[in-house]
Amino acid sequence: METSAGIQASLAGRYASALFDLASESGTVTAVESDLDKIEAGLSESSELALLTTSPKVSRDAANKALWGVSAIMGLSELTQNFLGTLAQNRRLSKLPAIIRSFRAIAAAQRGEVSAEVASAHALTDTQLDQLKAKLTAREGRTVKLTTKVDPDLLGGLVVTIGSKRIDGSIRTRLNSLSQAMKA
Numbered sequence: 246m247e248t249s250a251g252i253q254a255s256l257a258g259r260y261a262s263a264l265f266d267l268a269s270e271s272g273t274v275t276a277v278e279s280d281l282d283k284i285e286a287g288l289s290e291s292s293e294l295a296l297l298t299t300s301p302k303v304s305r306d307a308a309n310k311a312l313w314g315v316s317a318i319m320g321l322s323e324l325t326q327n328f329l330g331t332l333a334q335n336r337r338l339s340k341l342p343a344i345i346r347s348f349r350a351i352a353a354a355q356r357g358e359v360s361a362e363v364a365s366a367h368a369l370t371d372t373q374l375d376q377l378k379a380k381l382t383a384r385e386g387r388t389v390k391l392t393t394k395v396d397p398d399l400l401g402g403l404v405v406t407i408g409s410k411r412i413d414g415s416i417r418t419r420l421n422s423l424s425q426a427m428k429a
Contacts (some may be wrong), residue, residue: 248373257340261347264328265355273324281345282327284305287319288342298338358388361397361407366399366415 268277288295296304297311316326323418332338344418353360360373361381363369369377381389385407401416 254355255343255347256337257343258347260332260337260340260344260356261351264324264344264348265351267324268327269355271324273322274352274355276322278349280319280321281348283319283321284325284329284341285345287315298341305334305336308338312338353390356388357408358390359385360390361405363393364396364399364404364406364415365393366395366397366401368395369393372387377403378404381407 264277265274268274275341288298290388294315299306303311312329312333313326316329321329332344337344349360363374363377374393376423378389381391389407399415399417400420401415402419403412404415404418405412
């Protein structure tokens, strides 16, 4: 499997690469990716879970036991449960969000996809998302997988991030540009 040097160079990237290799060997890449989606949702919805992964006061064993229980409730695969245990033992749970992003990037590259993060002032409709996905797929020349978030500070428009490229069509940026132009 070919991954970018940037992903492999980072700590999170090395863990994500190892997890991807194990998932590939066992044929469970899709299941692990689904597990990571559940974990990411859990981290954003539960301040207790987020604190468990970032607090230095939580011992390795306590974190491992707590994550084992959470994993069972979430219905995570054995590979993902063991991986979380390894992160707990190595005190790397705070890197979990970055590991999830890196794993997604590796899995998407393996499938010939590219990931795009779309920030908008308001939630986009399914039709708008389909149109945006079609335009980005045509632009990039490969399948685009969208992740969306709502950022009311944008006022309107979109900010699309694909890898290191950023397409900023937000009203906030346009107003800032106009303000700078008027000062000159």
